[in-house]
Amino acid sequence: MDEIKGDGDDGTSKGLRLTLVRNVRHTDSCLVLLKGNDLEGNLLKQVRQAAANKMRIRLSQVRLFDTSGKEIQNEADARASVVNRATLFVSSGELCIVKAAPSAGNKRAAASKVVIIANESLVEGPAIDQLNHAAGLPGVVLAVGLPDLHAGASCPIGAAIATHRMIYPSLVGSDIGCGILLAETSLTSSSACKPRTLDRWADSVQLEDPWDGDYSSMLEKAGIKPTQFDRESLGTVGRGNHFAELQVVERIEDEDAAAALGLTERNVYVCVHSGSRGYGESILHTYSKQYGGAGIHLESEEAQCYLEAHDEACKWAKINRHIIATRLVDQLNAECTRFLVDISHNNVVKLSEDQNLKDAGLDEVVEGEVYLHRKGAAPTDQGPVLIPGSRGAFSYLVLPNPPNSTSKSGWSLAHGAGRRLARNAARVGGKAQHPDAKELLITDLLSRVVCDDKGLLYEERPEAYKDAACVISDLVENGLCRTIAVMKPILTYKMRDIYDHRK
Ligand SMILES: Nc1nc2c(ncn2[C@@H]2O[C@H](COP(=O)(O)O)[C@@H](O)[C@H]2O)c(=O)[nH]1
Ligand SMILES: [Mn+2]
Numbered sequence: 001m002d003e004i005k006g007d008g009d010d011g012t013s014k015g016l017r018l019t020l021v022r023n024v025r026h027t028d029s030c031l032v033l034l035k036g037n038d039l040e041g042n043l044l045k046q047v048r049q050a051a052a053n054k055m056r057i058r059l060s061q062v063r064l065f066d067t068s069g070k071e072i073q074n075e076a077d078a079r080a081s082v083v084n085r086a087t088l089f090v091s092s093g094e095l096c097i098v099k100a101a102p103s104a105g106n107k108r109a110a111a112s113k114v115v116i117i118a119n120e121s122l123v124e125g126p127a128i129d130q131l132n133h134a135a136g137l138p139g140v141v142l143a144v145g146l147p148d149l150h151a152g153a154s155c156p157i158g159a160a161i162a163t164h165r166m167i168y169p170s171l172v173g174s175d176i177g178c179g180i181l182l183a184e185t186s187l188t189s190s191s192a193c194k195p196r197t198l199d200r201w202a203d204s205v206q207l208e209d210p211w212d213g214d215y216s217s218m219l220e221k222a223g224i225k226p227t228q229f230d231r232e233s234l235g236t237v238g239r240g241n242h243f244a245e246l247q248v249v250e251r252i253e254d255e256d257a258a259a260a261l262g263l264t265e266r267n268v269y270v271c272v273h274s275g276s277r278g279y280g281e282s283i284l285h286t287y288s289k290q291y292g293g294a295g296i297h298l299e300s301e302e303a304q305c306y307l308e309a310h311d312e313a314c315k316w317a318k319i320n321r322h323i324i325a326t327r328l329v330d331q332l333n334a335e336c337t338r339f340l341v342d343i344s345h346n347n348v349v350k351l352s353e354d355q356n357l358k359d360a361g362l363d364e365v366v367e368g369e370v371y372l373h374r375k376g377a378a379p380t381d382q383g384p385v386l387i388p389g390s391r392g393a394f395s396y397l398v399l400p401n402p403p404n405s406t407s408k409s410g411w412s413l414a415h416g417a418g419r420r421l422a423r424n425a426a427r428v429g430g431k432a433q434h435p436d437a438k439e440l441l442i443t444d445l446l447s448r449v450v451c452d453d454k455g456l457l458y459e460e461r462p463e464a465y466k467d468a469a470c471v472i473s474d475l476v477e478n479g480l481c482r483t484i485a486v487m488k489p490i491l492t493y494k495m496r497d498i499y500d501h502r503k
Helices: 036-040 041-055 077-082 109-110 125-135 196-204 215-222 256-262 276-292 301-330 424-435 435-441 454-459 468-477 498-502
Strands: 015-022 029-034 064-065 088-090 113-116 140-150 157-164 178-187 243-252 267-274 338-346 348-352 372-376 377-379 385-387 394-398 412-415 446-451 481-495
Touching: 015 041, 029 041, 041 064, 041 077, 077 109, 077 196, 077 412, 077 468, 088 125, 125 157, 125 267, 140 412, 157 377, 178 243, 178 301, 178 385, 196 446, 196 481, 215 301, 243 301, 256 454, 256 481, 267 301, 267 348, 267 481, 301 338, 301 348, 338 377, 338 385, 372 377, 385 468, 394 468, 412 468, 424 435, 435 446, 435 454, 446 454, 454 481, 468 481
Parallel strands: 015 088, 113 140, 446 481
Antiparallel strands: 015 029, 064 088, 140 157, 157 372, 178 267, 178 338, 243 267, 243 481, 348 372, 377 412, 385 394, 394 481
């Protein structure tokens, strides 16, 4: 440790002079002198205590970060980072908001900025590392982590990343066009919310077989070219965290906005989370074979081909969600009466002229076209957004607040609660907690779950996700949206083993 002589109060003992900067407002800072005697014990404890006193934060809430944004979590971290004349960022629980450190040999990274919007939501180190890494990629000018930020296989999820002159298929991921649809159905909540009705529906619905509707003319009408995936995959949900769910209104928080949408406590709604299935995956595969995780120059023919294929996959994913919603409701002898929301949370779009980076505080002026990659981030310029929680938690129908939706939030909202547990951890913990997986077929909200795959039942249990209420309150506190209504799941369709089901 680099110590300083004569900086202690007695002018002789060795001590540390630190600058503490408030994470949320960088203009709030103060100087702290730690006496040499204090440093013999637990350094982290001393610094946290000093930060709590000076910044009037409850000690239990204090979090410390070094200037690269790395959290100082234990004594070893403190001994490495808390050197004399160090600057430390102090948060009262929220994550740090600091500029990404430029990586060696990568000049562009110096212009990039990292923002994490999370006051209360849990955001873990690996997710921040992935966001920082993305911020350092050539051409990346802005990397925003929303409160549902979590680590993906290699790129962060719950992130909006702006690039200049480059396109990164890896930052959109394989499920191009994945998104959330919400439609009103002709079912009424009074008749649907009866346990016997829900059990009967849970026993009967099935979305695994290829859809037998006229998909060709549907695709043609939407101007989508036929693909090898149409017959088998259109109208099917897919694995992972995709689902089709019946929901009812738990409570309305904004009467006017709900009335404008025609949202009522009387109706049952259907929510679909699905994407472009194998189609999007095949597109990413083509590019990752050639480029790995690297970017493609916007002007290149490859980038233009990717963007065209991407746009087709987004349209395909939209039709897919429509078919899934109609198909599910049809099996309950009802119909979708109105489509209220359909947004994609995995895509790349060109920023419009009024979406500029002027207020992003970048070191360099960015001229020309900027593309925004969303991986698990909902757009704020397409009306209401449904932010799902988990099959055992409430979902939130929110209205974005466009004036506050700027580069500071990547023109985005969270797309869900975001994963808290990796799949493996959720499976192992789930098995220990519920040796009989069947317990998971009814949630704490008494909603029914259709999932014949035991592993998936564990992996997707509600505890695998962050607290959606916390994610929403972070968005609301940051002025990014307001809640129209809170929705409760009553039946979630994940997957059915059709061979067993037909027996
Ligand atoms: N209402 C439900 N929400 C769910 C369920 N499973 C997951 N989720 C939420 O959706 C998002 C989607 O995330 P993505 O990264 O796969 O696009 C996820 O973060 C959860 O919050 C469910 O069964 N019902
Ligand atoms: Mn998705």
